[in-house]
Each structure stands twice: as C-alpha cells, then as structure tokens.
Amino acid sequence: MSKKLFIQTLGCAMNVRDSEHIIAELKDKENYELTQNMGEADLILINTCSVREKPVHKLFSEVGAFEKAKKKGAKIGVCGCTASHLGDEIFKKAPYVDFVLGARNVSKITTAVNTPKFVSTDINYDESDYAFGEFRGSAFKSYINISIGCDKKCTYCIVPHTRGDEISIPLNLLLNEAKKATSRGAKELFLLGQNVNNYGKRFSSSHEKVDFSDLLNRLSEIEGVERIRFTSPHPLHMDDKFLEVFANNPKICKSMHMPLQSGNTKVLREMKRGYTKEWFLNRALKLRELCPDVSISTDIIVAFPGESDSEFEDTMDVLEKVRFEQVFSFKYSPRPLTPAAEFKNQVDEKVASERLTRLQSRHNEILDEIVAKQNGKIFDVYFEELRANGGVAGRSFNNFLVQVQGSEELLGKTLKVRVNNPKRMVLYGELLEKI
Numbered sequence: 001m002s003k004k005l006f007i008q009t010l011g012c013a014m015n016v017r018d019s020e021h022i023i024a025e026l027k028d029k030e031n032y033e034l035t036q037n038m039g040e041a042d043l044i045l046i047n048t049c050s051v052r053e054k055p056v057h058k059l060f061s062e063v064g065a066f067e068k069a070k071k072k073g074a075k076i077g078v079c080g081c082t083a084s085h086l087g088d089e090i091f092k093k094a095p096y097v098d099f100v101l102g103a104r105n106v107s108k109i110t111t112a113v114n115t116p117k118f119v120s121t122d123i124n125y126d127e128s129d130y131a132f133g134e135f136r137g138s139a140f141k142s143y144i145n146i147s148i149g150c151d152k153k154c155t156y157c158i159v160p161h162t163r164g165d166e167i168s169i170p171l172n173l174l175l176n177e178a179k180k181a182t183s184r185g186a187k188e189l190f191l192l193g194q195n196v197n198n199y200g201k202r203f204s205s206s207h208e209k210v211d212f213s214d215l216l217n218r219l220s221e222i223e224g225v226e227r228i229r230f231t232s233p234h235p236l237h238m239d240d241k242f243l244e245v246f247a248n249n250p251k252i253c254k255s256m257h258m259p260l261q262s263g264n265t266k267v268l269r270e271m272k273r274g275y276t277k278e279w280f281l282n283r284a285l286k287l288r289e290l291c292p293d294v295s296i297s298t299d300i301i302v303a304f305p306g307e308s309d310s311e312f313e314d315t316m317d318v319l320e321k322v323r324f325e326q327v328f329s330f331k332y333s334p335r336p337l338t339p340a341a342e343f344k345n346q347v348d349e350k351v352a353s354e355r356l357t358r359l360q361s362r363h364n365e366i367l368d369e370i371v372a373k374q375n376g377k378i379f380d381v382y383f384e385e386l387r388a389n390g391g392v393a394g395r396s397f398n399n400f401l402v403q404v405q406g407s408e409e410l411l412g413k414t415l416k417v418r419v420n421n422p423k424r425m426v427l428y429g430e431l432l433e434k435i
Contacts, residue, residue: 005032006041010058011049013231014192015080017143019047021106022079024133029110038066043075043113048082050158050335056082060093067096077101077112084162085337087121104148104164107132123149123164128204131173134180140384140412141188142181146174146215150194151201152234153272154261155340156301156332159194168199171210175218182224185412188253188382189219191230197237212237213245220251226414227382227397229253235260236274238283247290254291255325255399258284259299263318264311267304271340277314284322295398297326302359303352304332305343312355319363325370325399327363331356367424374400374422378432381417383410393426402427409435 005026009019022045026032035041044066048059059082066076075098078090084102091097099112102121107130112118128148136142150159151166178189193199199212210218212233219228228251233242235258246252258280262268265276287294300315319327331352334341381402383394392406394414402417403426404410413435421428 002031002033003042004035004037004040005043005045006035006038007045007047008062009047011047011051011081013143013190014145014194015047015049015103016137017145017192018080018103018106019045020135020137020143021132022047022109024135025107025109026113027135028133030113039069039071041070041074043077044070045077045079048078048080050081050085050162063094063097067094075099075113079103079106079109081159081162084121084123085158088119091117103162123162125164126167126204128167128169129173134184136181136184136186138384139185140382141190142178142186143190143192144174144177144181145169145192146196146199146212146230147193151198152195152274155270155272155343156304156335156338158335158338161337163194166194166198166202168201168203168207170203170205170207171215171218174215175222178219178222178225182222187224187412187414188227188229188384189225191215191219191228193230193232195232195234195237196230197233197242211241213242216245216249216252220249225251227251227253229255229399231257232259233257234274235280235283238287240286243283243287243290246287247294253395253397253399254293255295255297256287257297257299258287260315260318261299261301262304262307262311263315264307265314267307267311267314270306271301271304277318281318281321288322293398295325295400296322297399298322298324298328300327300329300359301332302329302355303347305340305347306345307332307347316359316362319359319366323366323370324363325367327359329356329359329363364424371422371424371427374419374427376419378416378418379427379429380414382414383412386411396427400427401425402429404429404431406431 077099079101081103083100090100099118101112104125105120107127108120147168149164149166197212200210379396381394385393391403392410393403416432417429419427419429
C-alpha cells in the first residue's frame with residue numbers, strides 16, 4: 001500500500017519547485033502519494049522560507065500544530081531555507097521533528113525519511129547535475145530551476161547563507177526537462193534562479209559557453225513551448241544583449257521583474273547591490289523603449305539602516321519615473337547572519353511604517369491609472385486556474401491576471417479576451433472566441 005504525504009510550502013517559487021522535486025523523489029522511490037488531508041498523512045513536511053522574519057516564526061507555530069493533529073506514527077520533516085540556517089537547533093525547539101533537510105540538500109529526502117534525526121544542511125552541496133523525477137503541480141506551467149545558490153553578497157539577505165554559492169544547471173538537463181514538460185502538455189516554461197541572468201557564469205564541470213540570453217533562445221526552439229517567463233533577473237546583469245533578446249524573441253513573455261530595493265545610490269552601495277540609481281533607470285527606460293507593452297515589477301525595501309528622508313525620496317523618484325505595474329514592498333527586517341543586522345543606525349519603526357504607507361499609497365494611485373487604461377483592450381490569455389463562482393483565470397502575455405466566466409474546458413488554452421471591468425488585482429473580461 002502507498003503511504004500518504006502532506007507538504008506545506010512557504011515562500012518563493014523556488015521553494016515551490018523544490019517541493020515538486022521532493023514529491024517526485026518520494027513518489028518514485030518511497031511509494032508516497034500526495035494528500036491534502038494532513039490528518040491522514042504518514043509524512044508531514046514543511047518547506048520553509050527565511051527571507052523575512054514572519055515565515056521563521058510561522059515554522060514553529062505550524063509544526064506545533066502538526067504535532068497535535070497528526071495521526072499516530074506520522075513523521076514530521078522541516079525542509080528549506082530555515083532548515084539550512086537553524087539546522088539541529090530545530091530539534092531543541094521542536095523535539096518531535098524527525099529530520100531537518102536544507103534547501104541545498106533536496107536530493108537526500110529519501111535518506112532523511114529513513115534515518116532517525118537526520119540533519120543535512122550543507123549549503124554548498126552540489127545538486128546541479130542531479131536529475132530529479134517528474135512531478136508538476138500544474139499541468140499548464142512548468143517551473144524549471146536553472147541555477148542553485150547565489151553569489152551576491154547583499155547585506156540584508158540571508159539567501160547566500162541558506163542556498164550557498166551559485167552554480168548553473170547544465171544546459172542539456174534544462175533542455176531535457178523542458179521537452180518532458182511540453183510533452184505532458186505544458187505550454188509555458190517558468191525559469192527560476194536567484195539571479196537568472198547570471199546563468200552560465202559557473203558550472204560544476206566543463207561546459208559549452210552559454211549565457212542566459214542563449215538559454216532563452218535555445219528553450220524557445222523546443223516544439224510545444226509557447227511562452228517563457230523567468231524570475232528574478234538582477235539589474236546589474238541587464239546588458240543590451242539580454243534586453244534585445246527579451247524584446248525580440250516572440251516566445252518570451254513581456255513582463256520583467258527588476259528588483260530595485262532602493263532608489264538611492266548610497267543606500268544601494270550599503271546594500272551591496274552593485275548598481276546605481278542611474279543604471280537602474282537607464283535599464284528600465286530602455287526596456288520600456290524596446291518593448292512598449294512590457295510590464296515591470298519590482299521589490300522595494302524601505303527604512304534600510306541609515307536611510308534618510310532624502311534618500312527615501314530617491315526611491316519615490318524611481319517609482320514616478322518607471323511607474324511599475326507591480327511593487328512588492330516591505331519594511332527592512334533584520335535577518336540573522338547578515339551584515340545589515342549589525343548596522344547601528346536602524347530606522348525608527350514609526351518612520352519605517354510611514355514610508356511604507358506613503359510608497360504603497362502612491363503606487364496604488366499609479367496602478368489605478370495603469371489599470372484604467374486596460375479597459376477595452378484585447379489580450380491573448382493563457383488560462384490555467386479555476387476560480388470561485390464560475391471564474392477562469394490566466395495571464396496575458398505581459399502578465400496581467402485576466403478572468404472570464406467559463407469552465408474547465410478553457411484550461412490550457414490561449415484565447416482572446418476583451419477587458420470590460422478592470423480592477424487592481426484582476427482584469428475582468430469577456431471571451432471573444434468560442435471553444
């Protein structure tokens with residue numbers, strides 16, 4: 001008889017893909033079947049995030065709830081980034097946890113399940129050549145990790161301490177993975193890495209010279225691939241070749257995530273981001289010029305240690321000039337193992353909250369203006385999600401979430417939709433084609 005696996009995934013898309021790898025390994029090698037009912041599970045996993053403080057606190061509240069509700073004999077495992085940086089400290093706070101598996105050690109999941117109090121948190125363990133089994137959470141979109149780790153040393157970020165040094169995954173593995181995904185019906189590839197456009201700088205073994213722009217072109221040649229998305233590129237590596245391939249390759253979706261973090265050059269230097277305000281604006285505005293329909297999203301941290309009022313104004317200035325379609329914004333959160341956590345000039349919490357509120361309020365105003373302009377436009381929408389009350393949703397080529405009334409027969413199809421009721425989070429519309 002098969003055993004039951006329940007897995008909860010916190011954090012980013014890379015964690016989602018890591019969970020898919022874990023599920024594939026356990027299905028193929030340990031005869032586990034996925035369940036959404038935690039109470040019937042023989043194995044309960046939480047795949048953790050540690051980028052901000054709240055997900056770390058959530059880990060211990062969640063595993064405590066799992067321990068109380070699990071069936072007798074069920075095992076609990078902690079995986080992911082928090083596992084990487086806390087290691088066996090997790091056992092001290094939660095002694096009922098059976099094993100701890102770091103974000104760079106996913107391929108060891110079967111050993112972890114079968115070894116009491118197993119701990120593996122080597123952040124430089126090399127899985128770049130490991131061919132994981134096949135499991136996809138979506139039949140319509142395929143997440144593909146193109147690299148592991150991060151070579152950047154941003155002073156606020158814990159990721160290099162949980163995912164180790166950056167290594168690119170060999171091209172032949174990526175091409176094979178993409179071909180398998182499309183043969184199973186996926187029309188969209190979603191490429192993942194901490195800095196995807198740094199792809200090709202380092203491989204574990206000898207490898208042909210290939211960069212991210214080359215990879216995009218090679219993947220776009222695969223039969224069945226209709227759309228390619230990726231996250232996150234780093235502004236530092238947005239050279240002209242990359243921007244031109246992005247703009248001119250018809251299979252690359254016209255949405256770009258450009259993590260700004262701060263609009264002030266001095267703050268960016270203290271963050272060790274490697275670029276200036278002027279460089280970021282140059283790249284963003286060139287992107288708008290090359291690709292007028294592009295949507296640009298970003299990450300912004302307000303109240304980084306020492307950020308003055310005038311330095312924050314530079315961030316607001318970039319917001320005005322670029323007019324991002326989407327902004328993920330946060331107050332600075334000190335993370336363990338990071339230099340910025342030791343900086344003496346932490347910004348007052350009230351000031352931080354005021355800055356975040358002002359930033360988000362102004363972006364909402366910009367977003368309302370952007371959204372209003374979508375009314376009446378016609379988009380090619382790739383439908384991939386059933387929603388409440390007969391809704392079916394998908395993404396336009398430039399990443400707007402679009403919803404129509406329909407049924408599951410729309411899923412996996414790309415259809416023309418006219419927007420007639422645009423909202424901030426969703427553009428509602430009507431189908432212009434019959435199935």
